[in-house]
Amino acid sequence: MRAIDHHAWTNRWRDWHPVEKGLPAIGLLTLTLILPPLTTAPLVLAGVMLTTVYGAGIPWKTLLSVLAAPATFLLAGIPFLAISIDFTSGFALTFSPEGFQLALQTMIRALAAMSCLAFLILTMPLTDGVLLLRRMGVPAGIIELILLIYRLIFVFAERALTGRQAQAGRLGYSRLDRSVRSLGLLGGNLFQRALEQARRLEMGLMARGYTGELRVLTPRWKLSWMRLAVGVAGVSLTGLASSWLARGLL
Amino acid sequence: MNEPLLAVRDLEYVYPGGVAALRGLDLRIEQGRKLAILGSNGSGKTTLLLHLNGLCKPTRGEIRLEGQPVSYDHRALNDWRRRVGLILQEPDDQLFAATVSQDVSFGPLNLGLSNADARERVREALEALRILHLADRATHTLSFGQKKRVAIAGVLAMRPEILVLDEPTAGLDSHGVTHLLGALEQLHEAGATLVFSTHDVELAYAWADDVAVFHDGVVLRQGETVAMLSDRELLRRARLRCPLLLEVAEALGVEVSAASPFRSREALLVLLQERCAGQG
Numbered sequence: 001m002r003a004i005d006h007h008a009w010t011n012r013w014r015d016w017h018p019v020e021k022g023l024p025a026i027g028l029l030t031l032t033l034i035l036p037p038l039t040t041a042p043l044v045l046a047g048v049m050l051t052t053v054y055g056a057g058i059p060w061k062t063l064l065s066v067l068a069a070p071a072t073f074l075l076a077g078i079p080f081l082a083i084s085i086d087f088t089s090g091f092a093l094t095f096s097p098e099g100f101q102l103a104l105q106t107m108i109r110a111l112a113a114m115s116c117l118a119f120l121i122l123t124m125p126l127t128d129g130v131l132l133l134r135r136m137g138v139p140a141g142i143i144e145l146i147l148l149i150y151r152l153i154f155v156f157a158e159r160a161l162t163g164r165q166a167q168a169g170r171l172g173y174s175r176l177d178r179s180v181r182s183l184g185l186l187g188g189n190l191f192q193r194a195l196e197q198a199r200r201l202e203m204g205l206m207a208r209g210y211t212g213e214l215r216v217l218t219p220r221w222k223l224s225w226m227r228l229a230v231g232v233a234g235v236s237l238t239g240l241a242s243s244w245l246a247r248g249l250l
Numbered sequence: 251m252n253e254p255l256l257a258v259r260d261l262e263y264v265y266p267g268g269v270a271a272l273r274g275l276d277l278r279i280e281q282g283r284k285l286a287i288l289g290s291n292g293s294g295k296t297t298l299l300l301h302l303n304g305l306c307k308p309t310r311g312e313i314r315l316e317g318q319p320v321s322y323d324h325r326a327l328n329d330w331r332r333r334v335g336l337i338l339q340e341p342d343d344q345l346f347a348a349t350v351s352q353d354v355s356f357g358p359l360n361l362g363l364s365n366a367d368a369r370e371r372v373r374e375a376l377e378a379l380r381i382l383h384l385a386d387r388a389t390h391t392l393s394f395g396q397k398k399r400v401a402i403a404g405v406l407a408m409r410p411e412i413l414v415l416d417e418p419t420a421g422l423d424s425h426g427v428t429h430l431l432g433a434l435e436q437l438h439e440a441g442a443t444l445v446f447s448t449h450d451v452e453l454a455y456a457w458a459d460d461v462a463v464f465h466d467g468v469v470l471r472q473g474e475t476v477a478m479l480s481d482r483e484l485l486r487r488a489r490l491r492c493p494l495l496l497e498v499a500e501a502l503g504v505e506v507s508a509a510s511p512f513r514s515r516e517a518l519l520v521l522l523q524e525r526c527a528g529q530g
Contacts, residue, residue: 005388006391009387009388009391125348125388127348127349127352127388147348148346150348151345151346151347151389151390154390155342155390197342197343200338200340200343201343201346203300203305203338203343204338204343204344204346205344205356206305206331207303207305207331207336207338207405208335208344208357208360208404208405208408209328209331209332209357209361209408210356210360211360214346214347214356215356215359215360216347216352216353216355216356216359217351217352217355217359217365217368217369217372218352219349219351219352219386
């Protein structure tokens with residue numbers, strides 16, 4: 001998570017308007033979901049991965065590790081689509097060609113869709129992404145909540161880490177039963193500290209005139225019509241190429 | 251005697267559990283001075299500071315802002331907190347926004363400023379603390395010292411008349427302390443009244459105009475720094491030590507007063523060199 005966050009804040013396209021990144025990514029995601037997967041998904045996957053690495057400057061290693069987690073789930077789950085279980089005459093496992101095709105389609109489509117999301121989370125800090133949500137009409141209260149949680153996750157993650165290290169230093173994780181006990185204590189302790197933290201944060205905010213609303217300035221981006229046009233053109237081209245391929249192949 | 255900017259009289263605060271944190275305390279905050287509230291850990295300094303901008307309401311006693319007794323209704327509190335800015339010891343208790351400039355903009359927007367004016371205040375505050383380059387950074391990627399400065403900027407952006415800091419140097423390395431005190435000194439020269447709590451007699455001696463010696467919920471004495479810190483009996487009662495520089499000065503027979511304070515290590519080195527040259 002630290003790595004994702006780090007790249008989101010420091011990548012080459014960090015200063016771009018969120019819409020310039022969000023619109024093409026969501027456009028490609030939509031194409032992936034509505035067009036035939038076998039022709040569209042590989043194009044989207046390759047296009048998005050190359051853009052992420054050579055455009056935004058995210059290292060291959062980071063991108064692949066982000067995609068690896070969902071890919072593992074896919075690999076574990078997908079084969080079962082290619083196998084059908086038959087209970088009519090006892091119990092039989094049979095391999096079905098249609099099932100195999102379905103498995104392949106699902107796999108490639110899911111990966112392509114994941115790559116679009118990976119592109120977004122690797123090139124856009126959560127705070128920018130939230131702006132897109134605001135544009136889409138999500139209520140201010142929910143947005144405040146998301147942003148506060150984002151900020152506090154890092155505060156508590158640090159506490160949790162130091163707490164764990166302190167416990168480990170006193171052999172709290174030397175045996176399985178002790179580990180379970182230590183982890184429970186740590187959790188309880190963090191919960192208490194979270195409440196305490198909330199109280200003190202409220203004091204700190206009250207000292208700055210907090211009256212129930214967390215209003216802050218939103219950054220000023222300049223929308224580049226040029227970049228947006230390139231993005232939209234890329235999506236359209238992918239769509240056209242995919243349809244053309246589909247007519248040729250199928 | 252002039253009316254102080256903020257005056258605290260006979261302040262008492264009893265925690266909901268019945269433990270008294272402050273027991274009839276007097277404090278004067280004079281315009282344009284640097285006041286150190288000096289006391290050992292756990293003596294109730296933080297509780298006292300929370301009273302200075304109305305975050306805690308005293309059980310008994312009176313606080314006057316420019317001679318007027320403060321009131322705790324909503325509008326009066328807002329005005330009070332704008333004029334008296336409080337910076338907590340732990341910056342994570344104060345920073346809530348995801349980026350630096352967003353966090354600093356919180357106070358100005360609460361004052362009802364327009365976006366353009368708030369933006370200007372943010373720039374001004376970040377510049378005053380020499381952290382303009384951090385404006386677009388994510389809050390959680392900052393070092394402790396940087397967070398501390400952002401927390402101060404967040405309060406400074408509201409242009410308070412009095413800046414109250416709880417243990418401003420706690421947790422900072424010597425470079426961080428120098429940097430922070432430099433920035434605060436500049437604010438002071440620009441006219442800000444500074445109040446800070448500390449347990450560090452050396453810091454109070456080196457930097458404060460006045461010291462209020464605080465112990466066990468009361469201010470034992472408040473006055474000019476050298477006079478307070480050379481009073482051995484007073485320090486003993488507050489369980490504090492005499493600052494090293496002052497002890498050395500006494501041992502060497504140097505007259506120290508508010509007029510010739512002998513406050514820096516440079517002054518000490520010059521003196522020692524003179525003495526050694528005289529012997530040799």
